Amino acid sequence: MLDIQFVRENSETVKTGMKQKGEEDLSVVDRVLEVDQTWRDLVVQVDELRAESNTKAKQIGVLKGEGKHEEADRIIRETSKAKEEVKELEKKMQSAKKERDELLLKIPNLPHESVPVGSGEEDNKVVHSWGEPDRSDWRKPHWELAERTGWIDFDRGVKVAGAGFPFYRGDVARLQRTLINFFIDEAVGQGYEELQSPFFVNEDSARGTGQIPDKEDMMYEIARDGFFPIPTAEVPVTNFHRDEILPGQELPLRYVAYTPCWRREAGSHGKDVRGLNRLHQFDKVELVKIVRPEDSYEELESLRRQAEVLLEKLGLPYRTLLMCTGDMGFTQSKKYDLEVWSPGQKRWLEVSSCSNFTDYQARRLMLRYRNDDGKPEIAHTLNGSGLALPRVMAAILEAYQTEEGKVEVPEVLQERMGKKLIAES
RNA sequence: GGAGAGGUGGCUGAGUGGUCGAAAGCGCUCCCCUGCUAAGGGAGUAUACCCUUAACAGGGUAUCGAGGGUUCGAAUCCCUCCCUCUCCGCCA
Numbered sequence: 001m002l003d004i005q006f007v008r009e010n011s012e013t014v015k016t017g018m019k020q021k022g023e024e025d026l027s028v029v030d031r032v033l034e035v036d037q038t039w040r041d042l043v044v045q046v047d048e049l050r051a052e053s054n055t056k057a058k059q060i061g062v063l064k065g066e067g068k069h070e071e072a073d074r075i076i077r078e079t080s081k082a083k084e085e086v087k088e089l090e091k092k093m094q095s096a097k098k099e100r101d102e103l104l105l106k107i108p109n110l111p112h113e114s115v116p117v118g119s120g121e122e123d124n125k126v127v128h129s130w131g132e133p134d135r136s137d138w139r140k141p142h143w144e145l146a147e148r149t150g151w152i153d154f155d156r157g158v159k160v161a162g163a164g165f166p167f168y169r170g171d172v173a174r175l176q177r178t179l180i181n182f183f184i185d186e187a188v189g190q191g192y193e194e195l196q197s198p199f200f201v202n203e204d205s206a207r208g209t210g211q212i213p214d215k216e217d218m219m220y221e222i223a224r225d226g227f228f229p230i231p232t233a234e235v236p237v238t239n240f241h242r243d244e245i246l247p248g249q250e251l252p253l254r255y256v257a258y259t260p261c262w263r264r265e266a267g268s269h270g271k272d273v274r275g276l277n278r279l280h281q282f283d284k285v286e287l288v289k290i291v292r293p294e295d296s297y298e299e300l301e302s303l304r305r306q307a308e309v310l311l312e313k314l315g316l317p318y319r320t321l322l323m324c325t326g327d328m329g330f331t332q333s334k335k336y337d338l339e340v341w342s343p344g345q346k347r348w349l350e351v352s353s354c355s356n357f358t359d360y361q362a363r364r365l366m367l368r369y370r371n372d373d374g375k376p377e378i379a380h381t382l383n384g385s386g387l388a389l390p391r392v393m394a395a396i397l398e399a400y401q402t403e404e405g406k407v408e409v410p411e412v413l414q415e416r417m418g419k420k421l422i423a424e425s
Numbered sequence: 426g427g428a429g430a431g432g433u434g435g436c437u438g439a440g441u442g443g444u445c446g447a448a449a450g451c452g453c454u455c456c457c458c459u460g461c462u463a464a465g466g467g468a469g470u471a472u473a474c475c476c477u478u479a480a481c482a483g484g485g486u487a488u489c490g491a492g493g494g495u496u497c498g499a500a501u502c503c504c505u506c507c508c509u510c511u512c513c514g515c516c517a
Binding site: 039040043044046047048050051053054056057058059060061062064065072073075076077078079080082083245374376 | 442443444454471472473474475476484485486487496497498
């Protein structure tokens with residue numbers, strides 16, 4: 001959420017940013033300010049009343065200590081009246097605070113000035129591209145290849161779990177594991193700390209990174225035990241330092257974590273989601289950064305670069321999009337999407353999304369650091385996929401397939417993989 | 426899963442109804458002292474919010490695992506939940 005103080009002082013800036021992000025109801029800003037004022041008035045009243053009764057309680061203590069019981073009883077009688085009043089005002093104050101914060105959560109993070117203003121996909125800017133997309137006609141989409149060879153077993157996945165839960169077999173399973181290791185090792189080589197996280201989180205964590213209440217439908221829920229299977233490693237890893245004040249010299253913190261991800265993907269079916277394009281369970285290597293506010297946009301560039309290099313090393317043509325204001329997420333101030341070319345489908349597939357959340361996410365997490373003045377300050381958080389596995393797998397299968405229906409192993413993986421060619425098993 | 430013990434500031438740890446946001450020690454910061462080092466002396470050292478102020482700063486409120494209750498007054502008493510430790514059971 002945004003800093004209430006900032007909203008108080010910059011309501012017009014907030015509205016402008018909201019409009020750019022495609023929010024229609026700007027009245028929420030005024031309502032926040034209104035309820036905030038109500039709350040502040042109540043705080044003053046309650047604090048005064050409490051100060052008064054604190055003073056009296058102390059007097060009573062002193063009087064009783066001195067044995068002046070009658071005087072003490074007199075004050076007690078006075079005070080018990082005020083008690084009711086405090087209770088009532090406290091209730092009002094709490095509900096005003098709650099209302100204000102709920103409204104505040106409806107205000108999105110504001111876009112950075114470098115983000116193109118626009119309303120949809122068509123306004124996203126291609127800022128970088130690498131490699132030549134292969135538009136020849138003979139390449140099969142990965143699902144045809146995978147089904148025919150039995151490398152990826154969608155049908156048995158349906159039997160055992162459901163649609164969107166495939167089995168990977170033999171060399172393709174091995175290729176996936178090799179890719180995961182490759183991605184992690186690359187990040188570790190760049191100074192990221194590897195983290196193995198829980199795959200389930202509690203409600204506080206889901207709330208911390210904003211899955212609740214905005215994106216509840218995205219997650220599976222294990223209601224009986226109060227867990228949510230993670231939709232992305234962003235959730236456990238960013239929550240790692242929730243409610244902490246980090247020593248300033250520890251920043252920037254950079255983490256890399258491999259996890260499976262579970263997403264309900266309610267309502268998405270059809271051609272675009274065939275094969276590996278969209279799954280209920282998939283693997284992802286995620287990069288998370290916790291940085292000083294003044295560094296966060298620079299850190300976003302290096303984060304994006306970290307992800308881009310992986311595709312280059314794999315020899316997969318891709319392009320990088322700077323998302324426009326209208327196509328950005330609620331909590332993001334700036335976001336890049338990396339799209340790999342899928343030569344079998346003749347389309348771009350999103351394999352990474354690198355975002356700067358500035359202090360928006362960290363405020364909710366109470367994730368702070370001690371700045372150079374020794375004062376606690378909200379840190380900035382960033383994350384990006386490096387990379388999401390299924391679509392990279394799809395692109396590899398399609399781009400590296402041979403006319404005999406085999407798949408070459410990308411050179412950078414050959415040694416780790418222990419082979420150069422994946423043949424039908 | 427059963428039985429018991431416990432959760433206090435950066436850390437250790439005292440505090441079982443009143444002047445306790447909290448003793449003491451350690452750590453940290455600044456100052457003094459001492460040729461250097463070590464030792465010693467003094468001061469300071471949580472977080473959030475609100476109010477006043479141009480600012481420096483000052484005042485107030487809340488917070489002793491979380492939430493609720495009793496009371497004029499709760500770290501201290503009661504209830505619920507969470508977590509940690511010990512023993513037993515189970516288990517990769």
